[in-house]
Amino acid sequence: MKLYNYWRSSASWRVRIALAYKNVPYEYVSVNLGNNEHLGDAYAKVNMFHEAPTLVVDGVRIGQSLAIIEYLEERFPTPTLLPGSLLERARIRQVAEVVNSGIHPLQNMRVVKKLGAEYGADDAAQQRWRADFIARGFVGLETLLHETAKTHCVGEAFSVADCCLVPQVLNARRFGVDLAPYPTIRRLEEGLLAHPAIVKSHPERQPDTPAEARA
């Protein structure tokens, strides 16, 4: 398996967490989003949406981090990333989608670049845009997690919800979101940052992590 990804991409990190949790070996292929490598013709042959991550298995290119994680879950069911009862699993998927479909797209690189190129938003305005949409999402997410979380996002077992939460909190920190109003999110992040799968897959420790960003 080859994972086309980028150290700093939060959607990539979700998949790296799942691979580490399930102890699945893979080849790390770096796609430098910082240099717009994902926008070139070569990467279009890997991912026609010009997004990271992409998992390539037997020549089949799977995009969308949650689709990749579901593939991994079905192929390597143990340890599971979808634990618990039917209703708990629905909550896990809900948290994952709040991040994947609700928060992340509005703070994504292409959106913010367009604000700069076509709507006159300078760096500070772009940062405010990102921080604002992350914070709006976190207001609801904090309430949801207050209902669902114990040691993990949903109950006491590690799940795909945790794979999605931690990278989004790192983005929040990167874009200057004040995390004080979100005690449940902060508590969960603090605990999860010590998890071996998260430590191993952390952006600070990847093959393409630049020296200045290394742990």
Ligand SMILES: N[C@@H](CCC(=O)N[C@@H](CS)C(=O)NCC(=O)O)C(=O)O
């Ligand atoms: N929902 C997609 C999002 C993929 C995505 O947009 N990834 C970002 C990096 S975190 C990206 O490639 N952005 C490139 C751009 O916006 O130009 C997934 O979960 O895989």
